[in-house]
Amino acid sequence: MRRSLPPLRALRAFEAAARHLSFAHAAAELGVTPGAISHQIKALEDWLGAPLFHRLTRALRLTEAGEAALPLLTEGFDRLADGAARMQARKGENLLTVSVSPGFGSLWLVPRLDRFRRKHPEIEVRIDGTDRLVDISNGEADVAIRYGPGGYSGAQSHRLFAMRATPVCSPYLLLNGPTLQVPEDLVNHTLLHVEWKEAEGSWRTWLLAAGAVDVDPFKGPRFTKEEMAVRAALDSEGVALVGDRMAADHLASGRLVRPFSADLSTPLVFAYFLLSPFDRQNEPKIASFRDWLLAEAEGNDNEDAATQ
Incomplete structure (x- = not known):
């Protein structure tokens, strides 16, 4: 055909x-x-x-x-x-395929990946950016990073970190937009929503916790991908409510800022986990990546604690 x-x-x-x-x-x-x-x-x-x-x-x-x-x-x-x-002819003994959601990959993993390559130049990393479920037991990927409640069956899991929902925006929005000093000021700003996370971290939940009852929690565009909401915030399109770890690099560089105190962030229920096959735990490429990733996640925890 x-x-x-x-x-x-x-x-x-x-x-x-x-x-x-x-x-x-x-x-x-x-x-x-x-x-x-x-x-x-x-x-x-x-x-x-x-x-x-x-x-x-x-x-x-x-x-x-x-x-x-x-x-x-x-x-x-x-x-x-x-x-x-x-279709590749090579068996790829040193090729490590990491299945990861596009949002986590682009916002957190990829900016840190060069540190792994410098530490393990013998391992070639392939990032499979997808939200679909993959079967790591049959070799679709060597490891997978997923966001969820834990308790994954059929795979070894290591908890990387949980997150807190925090409002972020471009510093230019603070300079050129309406006043944004307390949560009630959001009444004059566009809210950027991450649709798939609203079950555990919606603007409605955050505004109620912050006591901003006069702000319409449903106004503003909705995004199916967290990285899209972050992109819109970078472009001064409004204030995004995102996982703090997903905005960490942009916050550190000053491309994004927290308009309110970090104390106003709210905990999210789920966490990110590294999944790998039970029968391949000791393979050098998997063990090396696991140890590096857990150290990166722990380092992030220490950085967060120092800035709060």
Whole structure:
């Protein structure tokens, strides 16, 4: 059966730009220029005969067509990557495949990964950024990092850390926007929501705990990915309620700030865990990664304690 498909390069450009809501970040991921990303997406829109983005002054927003296509394309590229990996002739004794959600991967793991590579140059790391369940017992990945309640069956699990829901925003929002000194001031600001985390860490829960009962907890855009809410906060689109660890690097660099005291953050129920097969615990590449990751997580705990 012949498939009528647009150029693969254009689809890759759209999928990366849609995940990041940024042509510049998509360009950095794919190793091209932002102009090339813009050109590919324009060509895709011409091929489809429909726009995929609303191009705002300082931000991008997906159209309905773009929103509908993104999860299918992301899953498709994940499967293509899995297929290509399985076609490789090498057995990959020193290739470590880490399955991780895109949000945790981009916001916490990848910025620290160079430290692992410097410590273990003999191990080649492959990051499989996906939210779908993988079977580490049959070799789909060597290890997996997942967010949940713990108690995982069929795998060895190590708790990395839990998080606290904390509001973050761009420092430019504090300089140029309405006053933002106490939680009640959020009445004049846009709230950025992380949809999948609202069961345990919603703006409604946080505002009630902070005593800001006059602020509408449901106003503002909703994002299915935490990294999208962080991106919107970086672009001064509003105040995001995110896990403190997911914003840690941006907070340390000053690209994001906490508008309120850290005491106003609220604990989240779930935690991040490292999962690995029971029968492969002593494999050098798995043991090395596990020991390094636990040390990184413990170091983060110490840094958090020092700043509170």
